[in-house]
Amino acid sequence: MTTNTPSDTNVGDSTSGAGTSQSLDFIRTVVTDDLKTGKYEGRVHTRFPPEPNGYLHIGHAKAICLNFGVARQFDGLCNLRFDDTNPTKEEMEYVESIKDNVRWLGFDWEDRCYFASDYFEQLYAYAVQLIEKGKAYVCDLSPDEIGEYRGNLTEPGRDSPHRNRSVEENLELFERMRNGDFQEGERTLRAKIDMASPNIHMRDPVIYRIQHATHHRTGDTWCIYPMYDFTHCISDSIERITHSLCTLEFEVHRPLYDWFLDELELYHPQQIEFARLNLTYTVMSKRMLAELVREKVVDGWDDPRMPTISGLRRRGYTPAAIRNFCDRVGITKYNSTTEVALLEHSVRDNLNKCAPRVMGILHPLRLVIENCPEDFVDELDAVNNPEDPSAGTRKVPFSRVLYIDEKDFNEDPPRKFHRLAPGREVRLRYGYFITCTDVVKDDDGNVTELRCTYDPETRGGSAPDGRKVKGTIHWVSAEHAVDAQVRLYDRLFNVPDPTDVDEGGTFKDHINPDSLDILEGCKVERSLGEAKHGITYQFEREGYFCLDSKESRPDRPVFNRTVALRDSWAKIEKTQQQQHKPKRGDSPK
């Protein structure tokens, strides 16, 4: 059987990394030009530089696909580098989850997994070099004072009173900072650039601060830690990166990136900025996602409703679906918001090609076939995947008592309803034609059971006399069915942009209270008793489902709905309902 296991990452992949697409995005255009002019001796070397302070989300997937994709496409390399310069926020758990996510997405950093913390000693030496050159100084201003001296967006800053200390004094003070002679916040090392620069990041930025904190990798070796701007460009340089791709908010940092490398006369990669991914009906900020986790709005970073890579994986998304999505989104400098519909299309598109088909009943309605003997069991052949003949067939048991979905029966069928109704004949998928002869109800008038007859001549789903039926519905044999819990997910927020809040409001005001719907007592076909983790199945006519990696147990399977199938009947139903609604107002136009 063809499956969509994680190792099967190339199923249904599009042009990513293939280098066959006609048009290049602006970054690939730069890379192509640099290759042409021999700017980096024909090398292409990128890096994906996450900070291990949270789980990766679909926006990071875009950056991963870009960095690893460019490297693959141009026969280059891509490093994984952890930007771990803030010991108070970073944890080993995040390092592991990030590695796991990148690998799962189908990318390989080979032996090049680096940590900025590995460069701390070198970084320190470069800082000393800057001091010796008269381009950095130890400043005694407090955090608040530094803020005051910095000026603001419209007013220039003022020089720190410590700006003109001697090289010797700076050297001594910086060494004492390292030795732990000072309290946190007491002193910093700052680059000596220009306090009047229109670019605030050039107003003598802090490059080292004192933090008496234990680092997840270096322990208590250091009590001073380098800042991002100083660390990132030098790390890129050390790793001989050619194109340092980052998001738009770092655009104004680029002059600083260039300044450090120029002053230190180091190998100089090129920083290029692109727009981060935004998706409708969700949030894409680590801070907000962490808040949802901390406050238990969701089940954890890998809650299937989260836009995290772990969440999407647990939900049943495939790596190929995510990669294809990232390809479709493209790379630009325009700050855009992509509709979730595109993500959903990407996963349906991929799963349609590779998901094994099965039958599962979400809202069971008992159906008895009266002309079927009690002990009759017919093993019918069912196609595993109509999109992939090599997936073969399986046996599905048919017997006297079945379950169908409540939604597939209507006692008073509306127009265009093709499913079961009193006196009506439909086809059971891969089974027989059945006709509804009677409806059994409880005291409250609820339909509790359907009585039907079947036509033994229609085995397999076609009638020898050539008669047609309009509807085909899915079903399971009651005796052979496996009980399951099914979890239906909806968007986490009920507005396209949850961050668009009223004065004093929060993004959490927009949380969709119905984002999780747990269905108990669902009936799935016998073969799902051996459902495998990591495979997303199509429950025919319903959607795509996978075993929940955390909650599912062999004796009590739990399925997550990845995404529903497109449902054109739902649309017809909706418009019919609207048409039947009496028009209100009837105001003259």
Add this chain to the structure above:
RNA sequence: UACCCCAUGGUGUAAUGGCAGCACAUCAGGUUUUGGUCCUGACGGUCCAGGUUCGAGUCCUGGUGGGGUAGCCA
């Protein structure tokens, strides 16, 4: 208010001075043993004003609109 960046259908993107194209979404039809898939069609766009040019979505100038930047976060 300073500096930087950006602007093509509803959404995401392509067109590198020469026919404004693709995908998603929407709508209509066809095929179908999944109201899925697939196929066909329709709808719909270059922010504004000048300029350069035989020719401008593209180049120039000026507007307008949107975004980013004032952590000892990254």
